[in-house]
Amino acid sequence: MDDHLKRLWRHRGATLPTPRRGPRQQLDLDEILAVAISLADASGLEAVSTRAVAARFDKTAMALYPYVGTKENLLALMQDQASAMPALSVAQEDLAEGLSGWATALYEVYLAHPWLTERSWAQATQGPNEQDWMEALLGVFERFAVPPASRTPAVTMLYATVRATAQTAAAYSRLTDADLEAWQAGAAAVPDAYPLTAALPAITPNWQDAPRAGLLAAVNLLATGLQAGGPHLSRRD
Amino acid sequence: MDDHLKRLWRHRGATLPTPRRGPRQQLDLDEILAVAISLADASGLEAVSTRAVAARFDKTAMALYPYVGTKENLLALMQDQASAMPALSVAQEDLAEGLSGWATALYEVYLAHPWLTERSWAQATQGPNEQDWMEALLGVFERFAVPPASRTPAVTMLYATVRATAQTAAAYSRLTDADLEAWQAGAAAVPDAYPLTAALPAITPNWQDAPRAGLLAAVNLLATGLQAGGPHLSRRD
DNA sequence: CGAAACACTATACACTGTCAGGAGTTATGG
């Protein structure tokens, strides 16, 4: 089994070989990841450099290698660690409630760690915490008897929508006044060539809540589609 | 008007000031972008460095600055240039056909330029070609009288789903045999803890077509949801 | 007790984006 996989699943049975031969380890993988994650939360993924993380422990960059391997491995470990699933709300009366409960919980995680949206979720190597989310979603499908053929596309849509919503929310919260002016200048540049776009609701003063409302609306849309019997009925009038 | 915006809209009326004072320009913005895009297509976004692009013209990195500005501007220009919209298929009998025509066309663009999925589409500054796609999608909504309240969430879902599908397709096509072995080793590591995940269709030999089929199924799902009357009806049994 | 395995440091290498200055070229204003 790969070293990286062992590290990913270290809290679910996989054991890093403990009786080691060299000097004592002065660092701890979980602490390293906590520091790296707090760095990313505060200043973005590009602030997470091997030297910056190691400096928090008064160590050099190379000291991290026995713990996390390469930088890409570090990022994958951060991704899974930050994806820890909370206890989901128990109220699941119907499919729409079950899906929106799952979606908003995942949305909260992405809001707390906006850099997660920059990481691909189509990774071949996924960790235990990300698997938990997938299993929970499939549990909702199972509970409300979603037809199997619709499950894979629904999974894709839900993950993609949650991530896209969190991404726009994060982008909004990073907007400065100067950015807003620049945006309006750009919008004013070609006003009449795109009538339909212009008719869309623009950035309103309450865009704090707009992403979450949009997410719920999208999930409800999908829930009705799933209840209508799946894609093979879509051609019916 | 910002220099960057002028460059973005240079083919839609915005004019870069032509009677300039210094020596003749030896490069051309469109050629620079073509080279940068071909670089990204072949070797990924991280292969696009200012020095690498400039070297194709036997120039130094700094020679690009009068044409594209900063690296971030270069990426934004590439993004829009690569997003040029082809003529969409004219057959749009019903909403599902209209949406899947739009979605597969955008999907093809993303397949041709996989690095587009790494770029945020929630950018405040969007270019003309990306606007074209948005306008076309809203045109489909308008044509089939999609209720206005459902349009914004539907836009999010469609874009997000197309991008996610293209991302997984790109990840699949990059998979080597060694990656596949590693993936199976990881899947075998914890077999029984995730029964529902295990029951999902695994990576089949025909994963070339799986993403596209998944995209169509997802779009049909959404179309039925939209035709069912929107999210306010989702609570009905 | 020797030797193998390990943690960590120091140094170095090949990159990255872009700032600062300078040389040379072109159009403009007086």
Added chain:
DNA sequence: CCATAACTCCTGACAGTGTATAGTGTTTCG
């Protein structure tokens, strides 16, 4: 007509990045 402002492009530099390599010292195994 000519000084000057504006422009293009180059050189060199700087502060970063991830990580390969070599070396030092420590711990445990045979």
